Amino acid sequence: MSASLHDNIGLIPVLGVSAQLTSTRLRCNTSVGTPFWMAPEVIACEQQLDSSYDVRCDVWSLGITAIELADGNPPLTDLHPMRALFKIPRNPPPKLHQPELWSESFNDFIAICLIKDFEHRPTISDLLEHPFIRQIQGKEKALQKQLMELIDLHQQMGTIEKTRHERIHTKKGQGMKSNPISNLVNTDDLATLEVLDENTVTEQLQKRYSEEQIYTYVGDILIAVNPFQKLNIYSTEHSRQYIAAKHTANPPHIFAVADTAYQAMVTYNSDQCIVISGESGAGKTESTHFLVEQLTVLGKTNNRMLQEKILQVNNLLEAFGNACTVINNNSSRFGKYLEMRFTSGGTVMGAQISEYLLEKSRVIHQAPGEKNFHIFYYIYAGLAQKNKLAHYKLSKGQPPRYLQDEKITMMEEIVTNYFYKVQFEALEQCFKVIGFTLEELGNIYSILAAILNIGNIEFTSVVTEHQTDKSNIVNLEMLENASSLLYIQTDELQEALTSHCVVTRGETIVRPNTVEKATDVRDATAKALYGRLFSWIVNRINTLLKPETFQSDDADSTDKGANIGILDIFGFENFKRNSFEQLCINIANEQIQFYFNQHIFALEQNEYLNENVDARLVEYEDNRPLLDMFLQKPVGLLSLLDEESRFPQATDHTLVGKFEDNLKSNYFWRPKTVDLSFGINHYAGKVLYNASGFLAKNRDTLPADIVLLLKSSDNKITRQVVTHPLTKSGNLSHSRGKGATVPRVRTPQHATNHSKTCLQEKRQLQMPLKKSATHNNLRNSFRLPQATAEVDNGDSALNPRETTNMKTQTVASYFRVWHII
Incomplete structure (x- = not known):
């Protein structure tokens, strides 16, 4: 690099940027260059009239070139050049991909070249005094000989063509395309296509799928098409191939997503997240497996047992949380957020799981063609x-x-x-x-077996001269089996199933249950036991995988490390018969879709507008009005469902009528020929819901008599699952009721039902996403908030009234309080 001055006008030939200096301060505010090598102050001149720069922009370009020589590509080369223009001023200064492979002086040389504030960046003359440069003094001829040998070697190896985005050169904020480098007919990144419409995308995906290329990039996003067969692309050799590799160096792969998240976490010491979304049966669970496997390889640790534990977690949760449906033999029936914890050096040191919206109703009933867990x-x-x-x-x-x-x-x-x-x-x-x-x-086996025996208990009506609504248990053997497995008294279980307590004017009255009421209590007990057992298992896993630094709760620990989270929720569902479970699942997917729209389209386009970038806006369908219809108060669908659930005389017919009277939206419709049904126009298509059982599933009631009885169990786990309090989203807390230090949630007794639990858990999924910054592959730095537990203060012992879902808080109220739209 050189500079010549004549009459206060200088022409500087540089790496990627050329400019004309017209002032006596030797600064300029015009530029023509290639984005990857452009210094932040040069890019700033594109939009800020008062910005300028000097010859030290060459130093930045030199640092970028040094990285290119070491890594094979300049930083951000995986991005479209236009996006690189936005990333360079906002990102921390880039570093070598594997700095440990290079000398300390070379790393330091790059670091001082890439100081973002050019006022503090050294000049070319200053760099000549750097140890990395001074060490070559007197060795020029030897180095020249080595370089010539390397050139000869590379000429013998031949030229390797690299697939890159079209080059865009900038001049005063305008984009000028150069000739395309590669043929984009069959590309592994759809964002490089000149024509990008639905037909083009599907044709490209179909062509790649026929060639067993199931992974395709769309800029920062990875599309995975389920092959429904085992492919030989997940071997140890493939795993090594994607470690610390550029995206352009290998075909698209799920391992590349794991590596990108890991490298970003280590480089910037910031939490990362990978969001996996798609319809049921799309392969989300398998993708989670592969991500966890690769992350354990990347975060290699001497503790082999820890690695094995983390790898086994998904298999264990699948056994308890997955089931066979009509379209998927291994369908996830719960949402999961797996957070892997690493040291600042990138070594995995533990993991934590949060679970959401377990489909407990599957325990007692499965649709035709489906199975239990x-x-x-x-x-x-x-x-x-x-x-x-x-x-x-x-x-x-x-x-x-x-x-x-x-x-x-x-x-x-x-x-x-x-x-x-x-x-x-x-x-x-x-x-x-x-x-x-x-x-x-x-x-655990005893509780599972007890659930099956509880389901076998049958009731019959007892008709006497003065009593016509009493029930009795027909098969006492099943009752004895269940009570034996739960380590509780048989006669007490019989009484809890066939009667209930009512407190009137300070007097406790025992009233018999009808057969229908006793059956509801039986099924509610089975659902509650399974749901709480599942939460207990998750909590136990978290305890066993908790890093030692967290075990000791050492507030003075200097290495807090960083996390990589994987969000895997159940996919969008549209069956022949869709019930309350499908509605909750699809509302959760609507939230993820809204998040996707905001970060991929809305926020990006707003950034273009704010920066006065002349970019064509992409049209997309905003699902915010639909989410408003679900979540708004007081006439949102979930609010209306909660309201109707509070009326004892309400039926599913009155519920659907209330929907029709209040939901004046193009997204809601009622079929004329199908009773008890309503339709929703979701982002993924129209879904017809059958409202039969909506109110019963939403109330999800469990008598306090059952709670008190289970608390007396001699089975340690049975006792724990009813003694420990519930979090705001209805999951089991780690702490005991009376010993919990978290605040009590003040929610009216009548407001506790399943739709609110559904809504609250989906809110927990969305709150961190909103607060986090977006990175590649829909990765975001966020951590789920600590669950707040509701402490059981023992009121039920004094006042044995009927409770709802064992004091579970509901998702509907949580969404309405913490509205994210």
Whole structure:
């Protein structure tokens, strides 16, 4: 680089930027250059009239070139040049991709070249005194010889063509395209296509899919098309190939997403997040597996047991939280946020899981063609193989009520199923590796077996001269089995199922339950036990995977590290018959879609407008009005559902009528020929919902008599799942009720129902996303907020009234209080 001055006019040929200096201060405010090498102050001149720069912009370009020589590409080369123009002024100064491979003096040389404030950046003359430059004095001829040898070597190896975006050169804020470098007919990045419409995208994806190329980039996003077969692209060799590699160096891959998040976390010491979204059956769960596997490789640690524990977590949660549906044999029936924790040096040191919206209703009822949670089939087959069915009071004859379907008529079809046996063995290995004790394992099996026996309890009406609405238990053997497995008194369980307490004017009155009421109590008990057991398992996993620095709660710890989170929620669903569960799932997906729209379209385009960038705006469908229809108060769909749930005489018919009278929106419609149904125009298409059972599922009531009875259990886990308080989103807290130090949530008794729990949990998913900054692959630096627990202060013991969902707070109220739209 050189500079010549004549009559106060200088012409500076530089790396990527050329300018004319017209002032006596040797500064300019015009530029022509290539974005990747442009200094922040040069880019600022494009939009800020009072900005200027001097010859020290060459020093920045020199630092970028040094990185290019070491890494093979300049920083941000994976981005479109126009996006690089926005990233360079906002991002921290770039560094070498693997600084540990280079000398300390070279790293320091790059660091001082890339000081963002050019007033503090050294000049070329200053750089000549840097140790990295001074060390070559007297060695010029030897270095020249080495360089010539390297040139000859590379000429023998041949030229490697790189696929890059079209070059854009800037001049006074205008974009000028140069000739395209590569043929974009079959590209691995759809953002490089000149024509980008729906047909082009689908044709490209279909063509790549036919060639078993299931991964495709769209700028910062990775599209994964489910191949429904095993592909040989996840081997150890492939894993190594994507470690610390540029996106352009390898074909698109899920491993590249993991590496990008990991490198960003280590480089900037900031939390990252990978958001996985898609319809049910799209392969989100498998993608999560691959991400976790690659992140454990990247965060290599000497503690092999920790790595194995983290890898086993997904398998364990799938057994308890996944089930077979009509379109997916391994469908996630809960939302999951897995947060892997790393040291500042990038070594994995632990993990934490948050679970959302477990579909508890599946325990007691499955739609035609669907099954219960995997775990029930696994333990039946596994315990049968171990000859332990009798120990857990499980029969080999007729299937339990909760496992009956048109395909399973005899238990022989379950206990002889080879796949179930293999999965049970794998499940026990998961428990062992993660660190569960044999006692805990036995207690878990007891609760699961108790749930199946509870479902087999049958009731009959007792008609006497003065009593016509009393119920009695027909099969006392099932009652005894359930009480034995839960370690509670049989007569007390019978009383809790067939009667309830009412407090009137300070006097407690015991009233009998009808058969219908007793059946509801039975099913509610089964759902509550399973939901709380699932939360207990998640909490136990978190305890066993908690980093030692967090175990000790050392506030003075200097290395707090950083996290990489993976958000995996259930996919959008549209079945032949859609019920309350599908509505909750689809509202959650609407929230994720809104987040996607905001960060991919709205915020980016607002940035263009604020920076006066002449860019064509992309049209997209904003689903905010639909979310308003769901979430607004007092006439949003969930508010109306809560309101109707408070009326004892309300029915599903009156609920649908209330929807029709109040939801005046193009997104809501009522079919004329289908009773008890309503339709929603979701972002993914029209969905027809059957409102039968909406109110019952939303209320999700459980009598306090059952709660008090379970608290008296001699089974440690059974006692814990009802003694520990619930978080605001209805999950089990780590702390005990009376010992909890978190504040009590002041929510009216009548407002506690499942729709609010649904809404509150979805709100927990969205709040951190809103606060975080967007990075590649929909990654965002965020951490889920600490759950606030509601402390059980023992009121029910003094006033045994009916409670709702064991004091669970609801999602609807949470969304309305913390509205993010």
